[in-house]
Amino acid sequence: MSDENEEIPLDPRIAELAKGYNEPKPLDRVAAWEAVRAARSQGGKAAGVRASGDRRLARGSRMPALSTRAAAWISGIAALLVIGIGIGRMTAPAVETVAQVNKSPSVALEVAAAQHLSQSDAYLTLFRASVRSGQVDSLPVAAARQLLATNRLLLDSRVADARLRPLLLDLELVLAEITQLGTSGRRADVQLITDGLDRGDVMMRLRVAPNSRSLPNGVL
Amino acid sequence: MHPGSQWLRRVPSNPFHAVCVYVLFHRPNPAPRSQVDDQQLIGRIQAGDPAAERQLFETYADRIHRIVYRFVGDPEASQDCVQETFIRAFDRLGTFRGESALGTWLGAIAVSVALNSLRGRKRDEKRHAPWEAAEVVAAPSARMSDPDLKTRLHAEIDQLPEGYRMVFLLHDVEGYTHEEIGTMLGVQSGTSKAQLFRARARLRDRLADFAPEASGT
Numbered sequence: 001m002s003d004e005n006e007e008i009p010l011d012p013r014i015a016e017l018a019k020g021y022n023e024p025k026p027l028d029r030v031a032a033w034e035a036v037r038a039a040r041s042q043g044g045k046a047a048g049v050r051a052s053g054d055r056r057l058a059r060g061s062r063m064p065a066l067s068t069r070a071a072a073w074i075s076g077i078a079a080l081l082v083i084g085i086g087i088g089r090m091t092a093p094a095v096e097t098v099a100q101v102n103k104s105p106s107v108a109l110e111v112a113a114a115q116h117l118s119q120s121d122a123y124l125t126l127f128r129a130s131v132r133s134g135q136v137d138s139l140p141v142a143a144a145r146q147l148l149a150t151n152r153l154l155l156d157s158r159v160a161d162a163r164l165r166p167l168l169l170d171l172e173l174v175l176a177e178i179t180q181l182g183t184s185g186r187r188a189d190v191q192l193i194t195d196g197l198d199r200g201d202v203m204m205r206l207r208v209a210p211n212s213r214s215l216p217n218g219v220l
Numbered sequence: 221m222h223p224g225s226q227w228l229r230r231v232p233s234n235p236f237h238a239v240c241v242y243v244l245f246h247r248p249n250p251a252p253r254s255q256v257d258d259q260q261l262i263g264r265i266q267a268g269d270p271a272a273e274r275q276l277f278e279t280y281a282d283r284i285h286r287i288v289y290r291f292v293g294d295p296e297a298s299q300d301c302v303q304e305t306f307i308r309a310f311d312r313l314g315t316f317r318g319e320s321a322l323g324t325w326l327g328a329i330a331v332s333v334a335l336n337s338l339r340g341r342k343r344d345e346k347r348h349a350p351w352e353a354a355e356v357v358a359a360p361s362a363r364m365s366d367p368d369l370k371t372r373l374h375a376e377i378d379q380l381p382e383g384y385r386m387v388f389l390l391h392d393v394e395g396y397t398h399e400e401i402g403t404m405l406g407v408q409s410g411t412s413k414a415q416l417f418r419a420r421a422r423l424r425d426r427l428a429d430f431a432p433e434a435s436g437t
Binding site for chain 1: 273274277278281282285286289290291292293295298299302303306307310369370373374377379381382383388389392393407408410411413414415416417418420422423424427
C-alpha cells in the first residue's frame, strides 16, 4: 500500500494525449437550464400546491404525502415507544457487564473489528473460490457492499490505530473493486483484484489481525 | 524613479475624480468561491429565490459537464447527466452540510449520475471500431506517431476497470485532488491514490511496446 501511494507520473506525452480523451464539447447551457427548470416546476405540480419547503421534500423523497390521520397515528406510536423505552431504562437493574462495556467502548469496537475481519476473510475466501471455479457472477456483491460500509465505519473509529489502519485501507480497496465489478466482471478486472490480494498478503493479514495485540506497529 | 510613480503623482486630488478613476480602472481579481458564498447561495435557494437557483447552475454547470462528459463521452447523454445532476442537487440541497465544498458535493452527484448512465448503455459500442483499428496498427517495435498512440491510449483508458478509470480521469485529466476524488467517489483518499497508481501502471504496461519514451520509465 505504501509503495502504491508514491505517485509516479505518466510520460508527459501520454499525459498530454490523455487530456484529449472524451474532450468535452460546449454545453448547451440554455437548453440544459430550461430542462432543469421544467423538471422542477413539473415536480411541483405533481406534488400539488404546497409551500416551497414541503414541495422540495415531497419531490425529493418521491413518497406520497401522509394524511394527517396517519401522521397522528405514527406520532402516537412513536411517542409510546419512546416512553416505554425510557421507563424500561429507568427501572431495569444495573447489569455489571453492560456497565463495563459502557465504560470502555473500545472493547466493543475491538469485538466489532474482529468480527468484521473474520467476515471479510470468509468473503474473500469465497471470492477466490468463485474465481477458481469461474463463477464470479454468482458472488453476492451486496455482501461486499455491506462489508465496505462496515470497513469505512471502522476506519473512521478509534479502532483504526496505526496497527490496524493499513490493513483496513487495503481491505477497502479490494472490497471497493469487488463492488465495482458488477454482474459482468471482466476477467482482467478479476485478475487485478486477485493480484492485489496476493501482493498485499491481505488474506494472511486478515487471519493474523484479530490476535495481533502483541504485535508491533507496522506488522499488519 | 519607477514609471508608475509618475502616474501616481497625477492621481486627482478631487475625491469625485478619484472615485471615477477607481471605478474606471479598478479590476479586482475574481476571488475564489468560498464556503461562505456557497452557504449564502444555498440559503437563498432554500428561501425560494429562483435567481439563486440559476446562479448555482451557471456557476457549476461547466464543471459538472466536464466531469460527466469525460465519463460518458457523448454530447446528448452528457447534457442529460448535467440536467439530472442539478435536478437531484436541488432536491437534496437540504442534506448538504458543508463538510465538503459545494462543487465537490455536486461532483459526487454527477459521478453517480454518469455511472448510472454508463451502466444503462452498451458500454463498448462507441469505441469498438477504433479499438479494432488500433490493434491493426499496434505492431510491436513500431514507433507510433501521436495520432496512433492517441487512439490506442484512448482505447486503453476505455478498458480500465471502472474505478481506475474514474480516478485517472478525475486526477490526471481534470486535475482534482485525491481528497476531492475521495469525497466524490465515497472512498478514502488512500484508495484513490492506489487506484491511480494501478491505472497508470496498467497504461504504462499496455503502451510499453509503442516507443521507449511512451513507457514513462
